[in-house]
Amino acid sequence: FFTDSTRLVSHWKDLEKYKFHPYLSGSVHALPAIVKNARATATNKKYDLYFEKFRKWCIQNYFSYLPASVSSVALFLGGLIQQKVSVSVLEAYFYSINWQHKISLNINPCLDDFLTLILEGGKRTLGKPLNKKEPITKDILLKLVRHYTIDKHNLLFLRTCVLCLLGFSGFLRFSELANIRMCDLDFQSNFLEIKIPKSKTDLYRRGNSVVIAKTRNELCPVFWLRKYIALAGIIEKSDEFLFTAINLKKISGEYKATNKSKSLSYTRCREILRSALKDIGLDSSLYALHSLRSGGVSAAANNKVPDRFLKVHWRWATDRAKDGYIKDSIEQKLLVSLNLGL
Known part of the structure; x- marks a missing residue:
């Protein structure tokens, strides 16, 4: 679609002529859904939610909210900045208003330079120092596994270990980790391949996969995954999710996986990780689910895995994203001053 708002309106009027055309009407009516697919489903839901709040305010x-005027949007954003909302909330409102005007082919106030200046000024006003979570390390994983696998038949504990080991070794985002189904797993003699049908960086759904080696040591992700699958009773090659709710059966006193057609929520997975970290004596507030992903890539980078292989395994969109998650070891940081010839 065009960036010039006047041409957008003209374009919509041209399309309206074909609404009742015997052959072209289907294409005209299909356009809104096609346009919506330019953004992820989650993004569309987010924009709809924020725009609805803006609509009620108007x-x-x-x-008027569609089209909205530059002055009304400016007043709305100014009020948000005075309320000291977070930068992410301010951006969500701005881009939701921008998106709704784009897809409705209305004159877009967000293209005005004045609103762009308000957004940038608001980001500077509301900006706070970035507080990144600490990465999970190999030593932390070792403590977790040793703590939780004393009873190797406790399904609840095994789920925690497998969730952490796969997230760490596969550099998996929460959305990728939680949505693994049994049919996505391909066990080979020396490795495991996990198909990633939907990923944040795979915008056109071409499909990705991650391979995880069978290390045959105390922290072998493949070994513990096999044990977990057998204990949970997940059917081979089925559509059942890997990580699901687990309940304690009063009669037998054993933990059983339930409702395998529904994966764990982000909130529940975060609770599982934080509870596990508390159990081994760590401050759980320093970590998040993304700590597994950043911990895995930091370990690989500090062990001098080439960048090309890191990018493939990590599924980065940009080098900037990659560098933002790597936490260099003190030995790596000292390489600079040690090689200055002093």
Whole structure:
């Protein structure tokens, strides 16, 4: 679609002529859904939610919301900045208003330079120091596995170990980790291949995969995954999710996996990780689910795995994203001053 708002309106009027065309009407009616697919489903839901709040604000204050005027959007954003909302919330409102005007082919106020300046000024006003979570390390994983696998038949504990080991070794995001189904796993003699049908960096759904080696040591992800699958009773090559709810059966006193057609939520997975870290004496507030991903890539980078292989395994969109998650060891940081010839 065009960036010039006047041409957008003209373009919509041209399309309206074909709404009742015997051969072209289907294409015209299909366009809104096609346009919506330019953004991920989660992004569309987010934009719809924020725009609905903006719509209600406009109605309360007798403003038009579609199309909205530059002045009404400016007042709305200014109010948000005065309320000291987070930068992410401010951006969500701005881009939701921008998106709704784009897909409705209305004159877009967000293309105005004045609103762009308000957004940038708001980001500077509301900006706070970045507080990144600590990466999970191999030593932490070792403590977790030794703590939780004393009872190798406790399904609840095994789920925690496998979730952490796969997240760490596969550099998996939460969305990738939680949505693994049994049919996505391909066990080979020396490695495991996990198909990633949907990924943040795979915008056109071409499909990705991650291979994890069978290390045959105390932290072998493949060994513990096999044990977990057998204990959970997950059917081979089925559509059942790997990580699901687990309940304690009162009669037998054993843990059983339930509702395998539904994966664990982000909140529940975060609770599992934080509870496990507390159990081994760590401050759980320093870590998040992304700590598994950043921990895995930091370990690989500090062990001098070539960048090309890191990018493939990590599934990065850019080098900037990659560098943002690597935490260099003190030995790596000292390489600079040690090689200055002093």
